[in-house]
Amino acid sequence: MNKNYNLTTKIPRVFLHLFLIISSLIMIFPFIWMLISSFKPSIEVISIPFKFLPTKWTFSNYKEVLQTLPMLKGYINSLIVSTSVVCLVLLSSSTAGYLFAKLRFKGRESLFFFILASLMIPPQIGIIPLYFLISKLHLTNNYIGLIVPFAMSAFGIFLMRQFISGIPNSLIEAARIDGATDFQIFYKVILPLIKPALSVLGILSFLWSWDEFLWPLIVITQNNMKTLPIILGHFTQAEAKYPGQSMAAITLVIVPILIVYAFFQRYFVEGMSMTGLKY
Amino acid sequence: MFAEKLKKINPYMFTVILMVAAYFTIVSLWPFIFNLFLSFMKTDLISGYRFVGLSNYRFLAKDPVFFKSLWHNIFYILVLISVGITTSLVLSSLIYRTYGFSKKIYTALHFTPVVTSMVAVSLIWNLLYYPKIGVFAVLLTKFFHVQPQLFLADSKIALLCIIIMDIWKETGIRVVVLLAGMQEIPKTVYEAARIDGASPISQFFKITIPLLRPQITFLVAIYSINALRVFTQVFMMTGNPPGGPANSTKTLSIHMYQEAFYSLRFGYGATIAIIIFILLFGLVLFQIRAFKQTWEY
Numbered sequence: 001m002n003k004n005y006n007l008t009t010k011i012p013r014v015f016l017h018l019f020l021i022i023s024s025l026i027m028i029f030p031f032i033w034m035l036i037s038s039f040k041p042s043i044e045v046i047s048i049p050f051k052f053l054p055t056k057w058t059f060s061n062y063k064e065v066l067q068t069l070p071m072l073k074g075y076i077n078s079l080i081v082s083t084s085v086v087c088l089v090l091l092s093s094s095t096a097g098y099l100f101a102k103l104r105f106k107g108r109e110s111l112f113f114f115i116l117a118s119l120m121i122p123p124q125i126g127i128i129p130l131y132f133l134i135s136k137l138h139l140t141n142n143y144i145g146l147i148v149p150f151a152m153s154a155f156g157i158f159l160m161r162q163f164i165s166g167i168p169n170s171l172i173e174a175a176r177i178d179g180a181t182d183f184q185i186f187y188k189v190i191l192p193l194i195k196p197a198l199s200v201l202g203i204l205s206f207l208w209s210w211d212e213f214l215w216p217l218i219v220i221t222q223n224n225m226k227t228l229p230i231i232l233g234h235f236t237q238a239e240a241k242y243p244g245q246s247m248a249a250i251t252l253v254i255v256p257i258l259i260v261y262a263f264f265q266r267y268f269v270e271g272m273s274m275t276g277l278k279y
Numbered sequence: 280m281f282a283e284k285l286k287k288i289n290p291y292m293f294t295v296i297l298m299v300a301a302y303f304t305i306v307s308l309w310p311f312i313f314n315l316f317l318s319f320m321k322t323d324l325i326s327g328y329r330f331v332g333l334s335n336y337r338f339l340a341k342d343p344v345f346f347k348s349l350w351h352n353i354f355y356i357l358v359l360i361s362v363g364i365t366t367s368l369v370l371s372s373l374i375y376r377t378y379g380f381s382k383k384i385y386t387a388l389h390f391t392p393v394v395t396s397m398v399a400v401s402l403i404w405n406l407l408y409y410p411k412i413g414v415f416a417v418l419l420t421k422f423f424h425v426q427p428q429l430f431l432a433d434s435k436i437a438l439l440c441i442i443i444m445d446i447w448k449e450t451g452i453r454v455v456v457l458l459a460g461m462q463e464i465p466k467t468v469y470e471a472a473r474i475d476g477a478s479p480i481s482q483f484f485k486i487t488i489p490l491l492r493p494q495i496t497f498l499v500a501i502y503s504i505n506a507l508r509v510f511t512q513v514f515m516m517t518g519n520p521p522g523g524p525a526n527s528t529k530t531l532s533i534h535m536y537q538e539a540f541y542s543l544r545f546g547y548g549a550t551i552a553i554i555i556f557i558l559l560f561g562l563v564l565f566q567i568r569a570f571k572q573t574w575e576y
Binding site: 016017023028034037048092098099103111114120125126128133149152182186207213214218232233237239243247257 | 306396
């Protein structure tokens with residue numbers, strides 16, 4: 001009986017790990033292939049017969065990419081836009097979160113509903129009118145034009161309201177008796193307590209903003225204002241012609257994010273699962 | 280009198296309410312109204328507007344590309360949800376059975392594609408899908424002895440290829456959400472089932488899946504909304520014009536983008552946007568009902 005039990009559990013455990021190792025490999029195979037291909041001479045990336053490893057390792061793809069594409073400028077643009085978006089989203093979500101969670105005023109529920117309703121409006125709806133507005137204000141090819149449509153997030157406000165609701169009212173009352181204004185309460189009482197939620201929202205909004213494609217595609221036409229996704233977008237037409245170079249460019253874009261992910265992996269994963277459960 | 284009233288106003292409330300209300304009015308309410316207005320106009324946004332009544336909507340009702348795109352979105356939702364959630368359920372229940380370090384590593388590896396950008400990932404898969412002599416074509420021929428495929432250049436399977444990439448990219452989120460749900464199921468439930476002689480497979484179907492209903496409903500909600508908006512991956516993987524070959528991968532977003540920003544028919548583009556909104560609204564209402572049902576058990 002006991003022996004039988006061991007047999008039925010041990011053999012599946014081997015298969016369990018085998019299966020998971022295979023599926024993990026599937027998950028990272030495209031990245032490994034990208035990295036290896038970026039060191040191949042372009043004719044070897046797609047070749048008959050199929051070769052996984054290059055016959056000669058070369059840096060020429062990287063050299064050409066850095067010479068012909070504004071990669072560095074793209075990094076700077078993407079960093080400026082994404083960090084601004086993250087700062088603005090964190091500021092607006094936390095201040096509004098405190099407002100909706102703890103302060104009472106007439107029309108609170110309807111204002112909150114109004115903000116949540118904007119979640120239901122697909123981004124496609126906003127694109128034509130916002131493009132119209134941004135071009136009327138001469139903000140195309142401008143950081144402000146890239147940042148403003150993402151400066152506040154209904155999702156962020158919702159997340160922060162949920163989180164701040166959990167803070168006991170007695171803390172706020174005590175501060176108020178001591179004569180603190182709401183600005184001081186927010187800064188000294190609320191802000192220190194919501195750091196974990198802020199880091200989650202920060203990571204998420206950074207990833208979303210770093211990845212944003214449709215909006216910059218529409219409002220950016222000048223080369224020196226292009227963000228990284230838009231620079232990579234050039235390769236949709238040219239990829240088959242320059243496979244090695246395109247893999248080198250993608251490696252340059254992806255690897256920094258992967259390094260950050262490797263160090264802060266726990267926060268990324270926990271953040272994602274937290275937002276999943278908060279609904 | 281007025282000064283007294285002014286004193287009563289809480290400056291924090293005043294600033295934040297004004298900021299939030301103004302922002303969402305400009306960035307979400309106004310675009311919605313302006314979009315509705317545009318959908319009754321014929322305009323290129325530069326040389327003025329001409330009121331055309333319902334003719335954009337009438338044109339839409341007869342536009343075969345619109346219906347094709349709509350079907351592609353529906354197909355996308357159906358495949359993404361059924362295949363995506365099934366694979367993630369299997370993977371997360373397997374990862375659930377591992378411990379300590381190996382559990383962390385498996386989760387982290389499955390999550391890797393999630394943190395990379397869609398544009399970059401689409402480009403990598405583009406080359407992997409290279410027709411006839413690309414990596415996938417060679418591997419499929421080697422292991423399954425199928426004809427070398429054209430993948431994205433084949434109008435019959437191009438959309439499916441994009442969906443498979445999408446499923447691969449987002450598996451990590453689903454696995455993490457489902458794992459978090461599984462961790463909340465009390466271990467005693469499984470113990471009891473094991474004592475009663477339930478096999479791991481029947482435990483999976485009789486315990487895990489029913490108790491994960493909130494998470495599964497959440498994932499269905501999120502992914503059906505995402506699939507209705509899908510743009511980047513199609514744009515990146517189908518070349519010029521996007522949505523090819525022969526409109527076989529065109530989605531509503533791509534159709535709208537092309538009508539508005541390529542053909543400069545902003546009125547018609549706005550009409551498609553309104554339809555996307557109505558569909559999304561319907562979907563959300565439907566899902567709120569489904570959510571309510573899950574809370575009842």
